[in-house]
Amino acid sequence: MSLTTTAVQAAKPGDKVRTLTDGRGLQLRVLPSGVKSWRVDYRVGGKRSNLPLGRWPEISLAEAREMAREARRLVERGVDPLEERKRIEAERAAERAAQVTFREIAAELIEKLTREGKAATTIAKRQWLIDKACAAIGDRPITEITPPEILAVLRLDEIAGRYETATRLRSTIGQVFRFAIATGRATTDPTRDMRGALVTPTVQHRAAILEPKRLGDVLRAMDDYERERSRSAVVVALRLLIATATRPGEVRGVVWGEFDLDSGVWTLPAARTKQRLTTRILLSGAVVEMMRHHREFATARGIGGAGDLVFPAMGRPGRPMSENTLVLALRAMGFAADEVTAHGFRSTFSTMASESGKWTPDAIEMSLGHAIGGGDVRRAYGRHSLEEERRRIAEWWSDRLGTLRCGAEVVTLPTERAKR
Known part of the structure; x- marks a missing residue:
């Protein structure tokens, strides 16, 4: 018997799916949840399938019958109604996508x-x-x-x-x-x-000091700048930048909570690094002492908490010191833009560490915050196996800076016993 609107409305759910037929393949399925939906069964090329038509009452009995008749017309022409629906939906999706700006x-x-x-x-x-x-x-x-x-x-x-x-x-x-x-x-x-249609820009390398004597001039100029202008925070930031070979943005944005001065470690969160990798920067004893002294100064001013910026903008504790502040300080010290930049100190460290012949390339790269290649296993191994060497590099670089700052290279002379 054919269904009526009253029968459709009165159909009650049971423990299992109930199927009420209207004839010629049209069915009303009543789910245990109470949802009622239409579908039409059909056979094309000897294969039985069904086409969902929608839910009642959104689709009325009359509408479901018309949709079932259209499906049967397609079947009579040898067209699978389900495949035809997929084709039409794909065309409409393509049309909509074509209009996306x-x-x-x-x-x-x-x-x-x-x-x-x-x-x-x-x-x-x-x-x-x-x-x-x-x-x-x-x-x-x-x-x-x-x-x-x-x-x-x-x-x-x-x-x-x-x-x-x-x-x-x-x-x-x-x-x-x-x-x-x-x-x-x-x-x-x-x-x-x-590709190839645009002018290729000439690579502009950041200016960097690579001569030890000139680096010593920079370090002594920082001392003079600090004495003359009482700008200790700027000088501490520059000294930290040079001693750790980090990027200017990493220094300017550091908060006290990133430092573990007892262990001599500065942990840069992944979100603040160029390569999006959490980075451990090993601090020399001299750097630890400098940062302890600077924290005492910051704490006295009420900005030494774990979440406070180490180098806030002057008069604006919630904003980091600008890179322009570092650059202007270098210019005020008498160093031109084509001679030194804040970022260029990374090249200074990399060049001098490599030229010393004391350290492995991987340890130098990791000291610069670069991830060594070779996959996750090698990187994990390198992080642990090279930490002791990186600690020695940090101390060596700090000692080297101290030597250059004094204006002389320290040469170890052989003892009488060694001569014999």
Whole structure:
């Protein structure tokens, strides 16, 4: 017997799925949860299948019968109704994807990078580049954007001589397209066809002092700067930067809780490192003593707590000292931009440590916060096996800085016993 609207409405759930038939394959399934749904059974090419039609009461009995009739018409033509539905849904999804704009995909990418815990500065730089692109192609459907359109955007920076910005912008636009491909909203990355179309920027290495005598001049200039201007915090930051061969941003953003001065370890959280790896920086005895003294000074001012910045901006305890503060201090000491930069002290350490011939390359790399290659096992082994050597490097470098600061190299002369 055919179903009636009253019968459909009155159908009660049981312990198992109940199936009420309307004839010619149309069925009403009543789940134990009380949900009622329509489906039509059919057979195509000797294979039996079924097509879900939707739930009651969203789909009425009359609507379900019409949908079942349409399914039977397809079967009569040898078309599988389920496969036909999948084809139509795929076409509609493709049409919707074709209308998604570059701006929408870029916003999703920024959200993804934020969830992944990328540094705020990294997110801000990426957003700045995306905003430059969106000014021209942001509201264009991402599947319709062509290489010439992107090239026109890049040429604006290239013509202005900002070659590095143009290169980074192309890379960022490409990242947006690759994200669109991964999420099924695009099929190609137009930026791949643009390699070689832009002027290649000349690599600008950061200025660094590589001569021991000149490094000694810098260290003594810091002493004079501290005495003349009473800017001890800036000088302590520079001394910590040089002694640990860390990056300026890592020093400027350090909080007291990252230091374990009793163990002589500075633990940089992954979120604050370039490689997103938690990094242990080993401190020499001289550095530990310097930081203890600086903490006494900070505690007296009420900013020596675990969560307090070690080097806050002057008058703004919640903001870190700016990199410009470090740079201006070096300039005030008489060192030009093409001679030394705050970041260049890493090269100073790397060069002098390598030239000493005392240390293994892996230990030097790890002292710079670089992850050694060879997979997770080798990295884990290296972290433990090289720690003692890295501790010796920290003490050696601290002693070397002290020697250069005094204006002389210490040469160990042979004893009478050694001569004999």
